[in-house]
Amino acid sequence: MGRLARSATREVTGRDIDPTKIMAEVADRDAGGTVVFIGTVRRTSEVGNVDAMEYQAYAKMAEKGLRRIEAEVREKWPVRQVSMVHREGLLKVGEVSVVVAVSSEHRAEAFEACRYAIDRIKTTLPLWKREKIKGKNRWVEGSPIKK
Amino acid sequence: MGSVTVLYFAGARDAVGKKREVVRLDGLSTAGDFLDRLLRDYPRLRPMKATIRLSVNQEVVDASAPVADGDEIGVLPPVAGG
Numbered sequence: 001m002g003r004l005a006r007s008a009t010r011e012v013t014g015r016d017i018d019p020t021k022i023m024a025e026v027a028d029r030d031a032g033g034t035v036v037f038i039g040t041v042r043r044t045s046e047v048g049n050v051d052a053m054e055y056q057a058y059a060k061m062a063e064k065g066l067r068r069i070e071a072e073v074r075e076k077w078p079v080r081q082v083s084m085v086h087r088e089g090l091l092k093v094g095e096v097s098v099v100v101a102v103s104s105e106h107r108a109e110a111f112e113a114c115r116y117a118i119d120r121i122k123t124t125l126p127l128w129k130r131e132k133i134k135g136k137n138r139w140v141e142g143s144p145i146k147k
Numbered sequence: 148m149g150s151v152t153v154l155y156f157a158g159a160r161d162a163v164g165k166k167r168e169v170v171r172l173d174g175l176s177t178a179g180d181f182l183d184r185l186l187r188d189y190p191r192l193r194p195m196k197a198t199i200r201l202s203v204n205q206e207v208v209d210a211s212a213p214v215a216d217g218d219e220i221g222v223l224p225p226v227a228g229g
Contacts, residue, residue, distance in 0.1 A: 056156060056160075058154065058205075061221060098228070122228050128227055140227040144198045144226075
């Protein structure tokens with residue numbers, strides 16, 4: 001086994017995310033490349049500058065979904081390690097909302113697998129976010145959840 | 148007589164005014180019929196009818212999927228994670 005960390009994360013959390021911890025979890029002696037996607041709360045939205053973003057999750061279903069996405073990734077690419085975490089709760093602008101880390105022998109599959117995983121997180125997991133703008137709340141318009 | 152636990156999220160939670168409730172099936176046996184009943188009982192959900200999806204035991208289902216005593220049903224508006 002090439003894995004260097006004790007275990008990988010696949011969770012929805014109410015605590016601050018440390019991207020370096022998620023990155024360290026995919027360390028692997030047989031990996032030649034690691035790609036880490038870090039999603040953060042953007043200040044600008046369609047209707048103005050946001051003061052904060054509130055994330056809501058159906059955590060039990062989302063964590064099942066993260067395990068399913070990892071299985072999909074492993075079916076498509078020969079990756080070494082995968083680690084994924086998504087926030088819930090109230091986040092300030094600039095705070096980390098999601099991290100996906102993938103290590104593989106070569107960089108191409110790490111890039112592709114990481115891109116696939118974050119796209120699947122956005123379209124198939126029960127996660128919502130509500131913008132706080134000047135004291136008003138607005139659910140960000142998404143798309144009907146996909147299987 | 149069977150019953151299910153219903154979990155409401157995001158805009159559906161706002162429309163219904165609760166996070167969860169236990170609902171009697173009263174003979175309903177598919178997800179589609181169950182959603183129709185929710186739309187009847189909660190008029191404020193109706194504008195979301197076209198985009199809402201249901202999960203049964205944490206899996207997204209089609210309207211024809213069965214629902215049974217003890218299931219956990221999620222009422223899921225369009226998602227926007229990341």
